Amino acid sequence: MREVVHIPAAAVSCRPEDVLALQGVPRGARLDGRIAALLGEGISLYESLAEPVGVLEEVDGAEFAEVYAGAGRNEPRTPLAFIHPRAERLCLFAVTVGGAVSLRISELFQAQEFALGAMLDAAASQGAELCAAFLEARYDGLVAERGAPAARSAYLRYSPGYCGWHVSGQKRLFQRLRPEEIGITLRESCLMEPLKSISGVIAGGPADIHDFDNDYPFCAECRGKDCRARIRRALANER
Amino acid sequence: MEILKRIAAELERGHDQQVGQLTREALAAGAAPKQVLDDGLIAGMNVVGEKFRVHEIFLPDVLLAARAMYAGMDVVKPLLLEEEVPVAGKAVLGTVQGDLHDIGKNLVGIMLKGAGFEVIDLGNDVSPERFVAAAEEHGAPVIGMSALLTTTMPVMKKVVDLVRQKGLAGRIKTIVGGAPLSADYAREIGADAYGYDGVSAVERIKALAGGGAGG
Numbered sequence: 001m002r003e004v005v006h007i008p009a010a011a012v013s014c015r016p017e018d019v020l021a022l023q024g025v026p027r028g029a030r031l032d033g034r035i036a037a038l039l040g041e042g043i044s045l046y047e048s049l050a051e052p053v054g055v056l057e058e059v060d061g062a063e064f065a066e067v068y069a070g071a072g073r074n075e076p077r078t079p080l081a082f083i084h085p086r087a088e089r090l091c092l093f094a095v096t097v098g099g100a101v102s103l104r105i106s107e108l109f110q111a112q113e114f115a116l117g118a119m120l121d122a123a124a125s126q127g128a129e130l131c132a133a134f135l136e137a138r139y140d141g142l143v144a145e146r147g148a149p150a151a152r153s154a155y156l157r158y159s160p161g162y163c164g165w166h167v168s169g170q171k172r173l174f175q176r177l178r179p180e181e182i183g184i185t186l187r188e189s190c191l192m193e194p195l196k197s198i199s200g201v202i203a204g205g206p207a208d209i210h211d212f213d214n215d216y217p218f219c220a221e222c223r224g225k226d227c228r229a230r231i232r233r234a235l236a237n238e239r
Numbered sequence: 240m241e242i243l244k245r246i247a248a249e250l251e252r253g254h255d256q257q258v259g260q261l262t263r264e265a266l267a268a269g270a271a272p273k274q275v276l277d278d279g280l281i282a283g284m285n286v287v288g289e290k291f292r293v294h295e296i297f298l299p300d301v302l303l304a305a306r307a308m309y310a311g312m313d314v315v316k317p318l319l320l321e322e323e324v325p326v327a328g329k330a331v332l333g334t335v336q337g338d339l340h341d342i343g344k345n346l347v348g349i350m351l352k353g354a355g356f357e358v359i360d361l362g363n364d365v366s367p368e369r370f371v372a373a374a375e376e377h378g379a380p381v382i383g384m385s386a387l388l389t390t391t392m393p394v395m396k397k398v399v400d401l402v403r404q405k406g407l408a409g410r411i412k413t414i415v416g417g418a419p420l421s422a423d424y425a426r427e428i429g430a431d432a433y434g435y436d437g438v439s440a441v442e443r444i445k446a447l448a449g450g451g452a453g454g
Contacts, residue, residue: 020299023297023298023299023342024297024298025297025298025299026297029297032299032300034253034303035299035300035303038299039299109345112305112306112309112310113306114302114303114305114306114345114349115253115299115302115303115306117302118298118299118302118342118345119299121342122342161337161388161390161391162388162389162390164390165390166390167337167388167390167391187364189336189337189364189366190337191337191338191339191363191364195339195363218389221389221392221419221420221421221424222389222419
C-alpha cells in the first residue's frame with residue numbers, strides 16, 4: 001500500500017496558543033496588542049503559504065527492520081527497537097508543509113522582521129506536527145477501510161533523530177519511501193528539504209506496545225519529554 | 240544625555256521607528272556614535288535581556304526590541320565604521336550538522352549584535368570544518384554551537400576536537416547551547432562554556448571574547 005495524501009489546509013490549522021507555546025510564551029500570558037496582531041499575521045501567512053502533502057507506504061516487519069538498522073549508528077537500546085517487532089502494522093511516512101513557508105521565514109529574518117519570522121516559524125513547526133498527526137489518522141483509516149482488524153489498536157509515529165534512532169537512518173528510509181515524489185529531498189547531512197518536514201514510521205498495534213519508561217541514557221538529555229503525552233494519547237485513543 | 244535614555248526606553252518597548260528617529264536626532268545634537276550605541280541602544284537591549292532572563296517578557300517581545308535595536312544600528316553603524324570604532328567582539332554562530340533548529344541560535348545572534356558584536360551566522364546544518372574555517376577566516380575568538388536533537392550533540396565534540404587538532408585551543412573558544420545540553424555535557428566534551436539560555440549565552444560569549452573563562 002502506497003498513497004500520496006494531499007492534506008486539506010483546514011486540517012492542519014494551528015492553534016494560537018500552541019504557536020506561542022513553541023516560542024516559550026506561557027499559556028494564558030497576557031499579550032501586548034502588537035504581539036497579538038503578529039500572532040494572527042504569522043498564522044495567516046502560514047495558512048496562505050502552506051502546501052501540506054504527505055506520503056505513506058506500508059512495510060512488513062523485515063523491511064522495516066532493514067530501514068531501522070540504517071547505517072548501524074542507533075543507540076544500543078531504544079524504545080523503537082522493542083516497539084517495532086511487536087507492532088501489527090508498520091507504515092513509513094514523510095510529510096511537508098512545503099518550501100514556500102521556509103523561504104518566507106528566511107526572507108522575514110533577512111528583512112529584520114524577527115518577531116513575525118519567529119511566529120511563522122513556530123506556526124510552520126506546529127503545522128508540520130499536525131500534518132504528521134493527520135497521516136497517523138489517515139493510516140488508521142486506510143487499515144479500517146481494508147477491513148483489517150482495528151480492535152485494540154493505536155497508531156503512533158517515530159522519527160530518525162529522536163529517541164536513539166540515529167538521524168543517519170533517514171538514508172535507508174528515503175531509499176525505501178522515495179518521498180522525492182512529493183518534493184522532499186535529503187541533504188548529505190540527513191536533514192530534509194523543505195526544512196519543515198517530518199519523516200519516520202507509524203507503528204500500529206495494541207496501545208501498550210507504545211508504553212515505555214523514559215529511563216534510556218539519552219532521556220536524561222531530552223528536555224522535551226513529549227513522549228509522555230504521546231503515550232497517554234495513544235493509550236486514550238486505543239480502540 | 241536625556242535623548243539616549245529615551246532611545247533605550249523606546250527600544251525596550253520595541254518601537255523601531257521611534258528608535259530610528261531618536262538615533263538620528265541624538266547624532267544631530269552632537270552625540271558621538273559610540274555613545275549612542277553604548278548608552279542608548281546597548282543599554283536598552285541590556286534591560287530587555289534582563290527582563291527576558293527573569294521571564295518578565297518573552298521571545299516575541301525580545302524580537303520586537305531587537306528590530307528596534309537594528310533600526311538604530313542601521314543609522315549608527317556607517318558612522319562607527321567611518322570612525323573605525325572597533326566592534327565589541329566577533330563570534331561565529333551556527334546550528335550543528337544534522338540539525339535545523341535555529342531559533343535559539345538566531346536569538347543569541349540578534350542579542351549579540353545588540354551588544355555590539357560582529358556575528359558570523361553560518362545558519363543551520365553546519366559541519367565542524369565550516370565552523371573552524373569561518374572562525375579562522377574572520378579572526379573570531381568564539382565559536383557558538385546550537386543543537387536541539389540529542390543525536391546531533393556529538394557534532395559539538397567534533398568541533399571542539401578540531402579546534403584542538405588545529406592547535407587553535409585558547410585562541411578560539413567554544414560555547415554550546417540548546418535544549419538537550421547541560422553544563423556537564425559542555426565540560427565532558429571540553430567546550431569552554433555552556434549557555435543555558437540566550438541571555439546567559441551572550442554573557443558567556445562576551446566573557447570568552449574578552450579572554451575570560453566562559454563558565
